Amino acid sequence: MMRTMWIVLLTLPAMWAQNTANGKKLFEAKACYECHGWRGQGGLAGARLAQTKLTLQGFRNVLRNPPPSNMPPYRAAVLTDQEVADLFAYIQSFPAPEPAKNIPLLKD
Amino acid sequence: MADYEVARLAKSKVDRRRFLKRAGAGAAAGLAFAPQGVAQQAGSVEVTGPVKPGSDFMLDVIQSLGIEYCAANPGSSFRGLHESILNHGGNKNPELLTCLHEESSAAMAHGYAKIEGKPMMIMVHGTVGLQHASMAIYNAYCDRVPMFIIAGNILDANYRRGNAEWVHSVQDVAAMVRDYIKWDDNPVSLTHFAESAVRAYKVSMTPPYEPVLLVADGKLQEEPPEEKNLRIPKLVMTAPPQGDTGAVKEAARMLVAAENPVIVAGRVARSQHGIELLVELAELLQARVHDQRLRMNFPTSHPLYGNPGVLPLNPNVSDADALLGLEAQDLWNFTHKMTPVNRFGMESQSVMKPGAKIITVSAVELNHKSNYQDFGRYVEADLAITGDAEATLPALIEEVKRALTADRKRAIQERGKKVTEANAQALRQHRELAAVAWDASPISTARLAAEIWAQVKNEDWSLVSWDRMMSSWPTRLWNFSKYYQFIGTHGGSGMGYGLPAAVGAALANKKHGRLTINIQPDGDLCYAPGVLWTAAHHQIPLLNIMHNNRAYHEERMYIALLGAKYDRSPEKSDIGTALKGPNIDYASVAKGFGLYSEGPIENPVDLGPAIKRAIERVKKGEPVLLDVVTQPR
Numbered sequence: 001m002m003r004t005m006w007i008v009l010l011t012l013p014a015m016w017a018q019n020t021a022n023g024k025k026l027f028e029a030k031a032c033y034e035c036h037g038w039r040g041q042g043g044l045a046g047a048r049l050a051q052t053k054l055t056l057q058g059f060r061n062v063l064r065n066p067p068p069s070n071m072p073p074y075r076a077a078v079l080t081d082q083e084v085a086d087l088f089a090y091i092q093s094f095p096a097p098e099p100a101k102n103i104p105l106l107k108d
Numbered sequence: 109m110a111d112y113e114v115a116r117l118a119k120s121k122v123d124r125r126r127f128l129k130r131a132g133a134g135a136a137a138g139l140a141f142a143p144q145g146v147a148q149q150a151g152s153v154e155v156t157g158p159v160k161p162g163s164d165f166m167l168d169v170i171q172s173l174g175i176e177y178c179a180a181n182p183g184s185s186f187r188g189l190h191e192s193i194l195n196h197g198g199n200k201n202p203e204l205l206t207c208l209h210e211e212s213s214a215a216m217a218h219g220y221a222k223i224e225g226k227p228m229m230i231m232v233h234g235t236v237g238l239q240h241a242s243m244a245i246y247n248a249y250c251d252r253v254p255m256f257i258i259a260g261n262i263l264d265a266n267y268r269r270g271n272a273e274w275v276h277s278v279q280d281v282a283a284m285v286r287d288y289i290k291w292d293d294n295p296v297s298l299t300h301f302a303e304s305a306v307r308a309y310k311v312s313m314t315p316p317y318e319p320v321l322l323v324a325d326g327k328l329q330e331e332p333p334e335e336k337n338l339r340i341p342k343l344v345m346t347a348p349p350q351g352d353t354g355a356v357k358e359a360a361r362m363l364v365a366a367e368n369p370v371i372v373a374g375r376v377a378r379s380q381h382g383i384e385l386l387v388e389l390a391e392l393l394q395a396r397v398h399d400q401r402l403r404m405n406f407p408t409s410h411p412l413y414g415n416p417g418v419l420p421l422n423p424n425v426s427d428a429d430a431l432l433g434l435e436a437q438d439l440w441n442f443t444h445k446m447t448p449v450n451r452f453g454m455e456s457q458s459v460m461k462p463g464a465k466i467i468t469v470s471a472v473e474l475n476h477k478s479n480y481q482d483f484g485r486y487v488e489a490d491l492a493i494t495g496d497a498e499a500t501l502p503a504l505i506e507e508v509k510r511a512l513t514a515d516r517k518r519a520i521q522e523r524g525k526k527v528t529e530a531n532a533q534a535l536r537q538h539r540e541l542a543a544v545a546w547d548a549s550p551i552s553t554a555r556l557a558a559e560i561w562a563q564v565k566n567e568d569w570s571l572v573s574w575d576r577m578m579s580s581w582p583t584r585l586w587n588f589s590k591y592y593q594f595i596g597t598h599g600g601s602g603m604g605y606g607l608p609a610a611v612g613a614a615l616a617n618k619k620h621g622r623l624t625i626n627i628q629p630d631g632d633l634c635y636a637p638g639v640l641w642t643a644a645h646h647q648i649p650l651l652n653i654m655h656n657n658r659a660y661h662e663e664r665m666y667i668a669l670l671g672a673k674y675d676r677s678p679e680k681s682d683i684g685t686a687l688k689g690p691n692i693d694y695a696s697v698a699k700g701f702g703l704y705s706e707g708p709i710e711n712p713v714d715l716g717p718a719i720k721r722a723i724e725r726v727k728k729g730e731p732v733l734l735d736v737v738t739q740p741r
Contacts, residue, residue, distance in 0.1 A: 031668045031678040034661055034740050039545035041552060043579035043741040045665065050544050068448045070665065072672030097546060100539035105558040106585075 023090025026083055030074065040094050046071070050094040059091075060084045162298050163188035163329040164196040165338055169302045170229065171201055172340045173309045175256060177220065177615065178202035179213035180231035181240075185260025185276050188329025189231060202229050205615075206645055208638030210237045212608040214244030216639065217255045219572060219609030222403075222595040223616035225378055227254035227312055227319075234261035234281040234323060242285050243602045248319050249288035250482045251402070251599025252375050252435075252472065254312040255319035257289070262326035263296075273326075281323045287479040290318035295325065298333050306341045314346040315471040315496035350503060351469055351495030359432070359467045359491055360507030364516055366430035366465070368523060369395040370414065372423065373405040374436040374470075376497045380591045383407065385501040386434070392508050394524030398423035400437055401576075401583060404594040409587045411528035426459040433468045433487070434497040440485035449669055469504075471496040482600065538584040550737045551712045553655065557581035559715045560625065560653060563723055567623040569593065572613035573606055577629050577662075578655055579741050592622065604635030607652070611643045614650035614731070623726060624649065628733075630656040630687060630694065637697055643731035644702035650731040651722055654694050654738075656708065659686040661740040698733035707735025 027033055035046025042048030054062065063074040063084060079087070100106040166189055170178075178193060180186070193204050207213040210232045217228035232238045238259050248255050262268050262277045282292035291311040295301035301324070308320040351359075363369045371390060377383045386406055390397050396414035399406045406413055414423065425431055425442050433439040443466065446456045460466070468489045476483055493500065512520075542554035557578065565587070574597040575582045588594050595613060598605035610626035617624045633654070643650055664685035668678030682688075691708070698705035704725050706718050715736065722732045 029677075029679045031664065031681055034665050034668065037545055037548075037552065037739050037741070038550060039548045039552070041545035041548075041554070041739075042541070043553065043739075044576065045579070045661075045741045048541065048544065066450060068445075068451060070449055070669060072450055072669045072678065074672060075675055077675040078672055078677050097540075097543040100536075100543045103543055103546060105562050106539045106542055 019086045020089045020093055023086035026087050027090055030079065040091055049091050051096060052091060056085060056088050059088050159332045161188055161192065161330055162333050163192040165298050165333060166301055166324060166329065167192040167197050169305045169340050171197060173343060175202045175227065175229045177205055178229040178231060179205040179207050179216045181207045181210050181213060181237065183233040183237050183260055184272065185233045185262060185326055186231045186258060186324055188326065189258065189324055205642060207642055209636040210240035211244045211604060212636045212639040212642065214241040214248065214255065215605050215608035216612030218244060218248040218251065218253050218605065219595065219612030220616045221253045221255065223592050223613045227256040228612065229256040229258060231258045231260065233276050234259040235276050235278050238281065238284060244605065245285050245319050246288045247598045247600040247602045247605050249600065251596065252316045252318060254317040256309060256312060257319055257321040258324050259321055260326060261323050264327050267327045282321045285321065287477055289321050290475060292321040294323040298328060298335055298338055301328065302340050306343050309343060310346055315348045316475050318475060348496040348499035349471055349474065351493035351500040353503065355491060355493045356500060356503045357507045359493060360504055360511045362430055362465050362467060362491065363393055363432060364508060364511040368428055369393055369430040369432060370425050370428035371395050371397045371432045371434060372400065372425065372436045372439060372442060373397055373434050374400045375402045376405045376434045377403050377591055378498055382498040383591055385498065385505065389501060389505050389508065392505065392512065394520040396527045398425065401594065402437060402596040404588060404591050407589040408583060411531055412524065413531060428464060429461055430465045430467065435470050435472065438484040439468065439487050450673060465490045467491045469493045469495060469497045469500050542585060547712060548739065549710050549712065550739050551715065552739050553578035553741060554581045555712050556736060556738055557585050560719060561586050562716065563719045564623060564625060568621065569625060570617050570622045571625045572610045573627045575627065577741065578627065592617065603632050606632040608636065608639040610650060611639050611648055614648050618649060623723065624651065626650060626652045627655050628652050630654060630658060630692065631660050633694065637701065640698055640701035640703055647729050648731055649726045649729050651726045652731065652733040654707065654733065654735045656694060656735055657738045657740045658688050658691060659740065694733065694735040703731050703733050705733040705735065708737050709734060710737045
């Protein structure tokens with residue numbers, strides 16, 4: 001029992017890292033980047049995902065039952081709850097952008 | 109005129125001699141028809157005197173129309189005209205443009221016409237050439253663009269010399285494209301050709317502009333004229349149709365009475381004057397303008413520009429109590445919402461306020477056809493005005509001025525302020541959104557647009573490609589104000605339009621000294637890349653920057669969407685849609701066709717300097733290509 005607990009505690013950070021890495025794989029395999037961009041920047045074809053204000057539950061709700069749009073429904077048969085969590089972890093890892101005022105080409 | 113008379117006399121002499129020789133040979137062989145060798149002998153009769161072929165007269169007619177260029181992939185069925193262009197016309201007006209595919213010829217004419225405001229001529233075989241060109245002709249038709257098509261054919265079976273001329277001959281040349289051209293004819297004499305050519309030009313250039321087709325019969329081209337007193341009819345252009353005076357007055361009354369009128373502009377402006385008229389109307393009404401970006405209709409920096417940040421083809425007009433559609437495309441789609449693709453079935457409902465009025469002004473209703481469905485769903489307008497929008501705008505503006513009272517003017521100014529503030533806020537949002545993924549590789553489409561803009565904004569520039577496939581970032585970040593700075597899209601959604609249309613538009617821009625920019629999707633380029641050689645050969649300055657996202661992404665999105673609807677994973681959706689394994693090396697492709705090129709460029713830091721180097725080459729008169737590896741949208 002004690003040994004099992006140690007294993008769980010030692011592997012916990014690695015499990016989180018694996019989840020993000022799996023989320024990255026899913027982001028490509030499930031074609032998320034097609035509409036939302038490789039960094040989740042969004043565009044006319046899909047909403048911005050980077051720096052999302054959604055919670056994991058809200059994110060899952062949108063995936064399972066998207067609003068009327070061209071967003072495919074990703075139900076459990078296509079994306080399990082664990083995979084949704086992995087995907088969410090990856091999306092949350094997108095770096096925050098510089099403010100436009102700090103980018104010379106976007107100043108005026 | 110005297111030349112044609114001499115030619116006619118010489119021709120009659122030839123025919124008598126040919127007849128005598130053929131008759132003698134046929135009798136000697138005891139056959140009902142002359143064998144090939146004898147026919148060749150008959151064809152070898154030497155002609156003395158100043159004989160000219162009929163194609164010289166055809167060319168004189170074409171020259172009288174002021175046509176500058178003729179794009180063609182060479183074909184035996186129009187070899188007479190080809191020869192006349194070179195030797196009778198001195199290869200000027202029209203100048204022959206060597207094309208490697210008939211689809212390129214037609215799409216070049218498409219792009220040229222949208223800049224120059226008049227048709228380019230193309231020449232095609234009546235059968236195989238027209239078949240190649242047909243999709244690009246359909247695009248031009250849907251995009252309401254003039255085009256002067258000459259199709260070669262040999263109608264007289266007795267005049268066909270061998271199998272090639274049989275398989276290149278057809279009873280009714282225009283049949284295969286008649287559903288998507290405005291007018292055609294099959295002249296049987298040079299007089300007939302002259303009259304029909306002038307008529308064709310006039311029909312093509314009367315709104316709604318559309319392609320027209322004229323058959324140039326091989327025998328008429330190659331033999332000396334038989335007709336006396338050949339003459340070229342006078343061309344008098346038709347004044348564009350203007351909306352009915354009473355209806356225009358009623359439209360003005362409805363717009364002035366509305367609390368929130370909104371204008372949807374499709375293919376309105378043909379010129380700077382057209383843009384100015386639309387600005388004047390919008391400012392009088394303080395109405396926001398949703399530009400569908402099918403032409404350059406309205407300045408994107410104008411406070412009343414109505415669609416920053418939204419998909420230009422689907423603006424939100426649900427707050428309007430009066431909607432004015434000016435040459436709008438698929439207006440029904442704006443006023444209704446439908447069941448999206450990620451749901452089952454199809455239901456629709458209006459998004460308009462109860463009692464909202466819909467007014468339409470369009471010349472397209474003058475030329476509806478049945479088979480192809482480009483006309484869109486029936487619009488239940490409250491007032492439908494048949495007439496060209498640009499031609500109708502002056503009268504509408506005057507009627508709006510008359511209808512405006514002091515009270516209405518005050519109310520109108522207030523709503524204008526709201527639109528102005530919304531626009532300023534949208535512009536700030538665009539810049540913040542453009543900053544996301546700024547350093548990403550593949551390069552974001554926002555970064556691509558911003559890097560190009562930084563290099564061209566102080567030039568006299570012309571963007572000749574559609575930008576929806578890159579999330580409309582140029583529309584959102586650049587300052588468009590002149591009619592040649594944006595020319596809309598393909599019209600019929602037929603892929604392969606982009607590159608040749610850009611070459612044609614660049615040719616039209618060349619004499620004006622404008623810097624032409626084409627942001628070129630990779631899939632579109634692969635249809636007929638040979639037009640790169642045409643650009644190099646004819647020294648057409650053009651800055652091609654690849655939007656190389658290595659897939660047909662829209663189609664992949666649809667596959668993913670439909671699969672997910674039935675709980676199928678989208679993981680295989682790249683099969684049949686991705687352009688990878690191997691990656692296509694567009695810089696090498698361009699180099700092979702004789703262009704200066706760079707790429708693939710994958711680091712956004714490298715982009716600005718590469719664009720700068722490319723512009724220096726373009727300014728020297730060259731076409732160039734930069735291959736930029738980009739994000740999907």
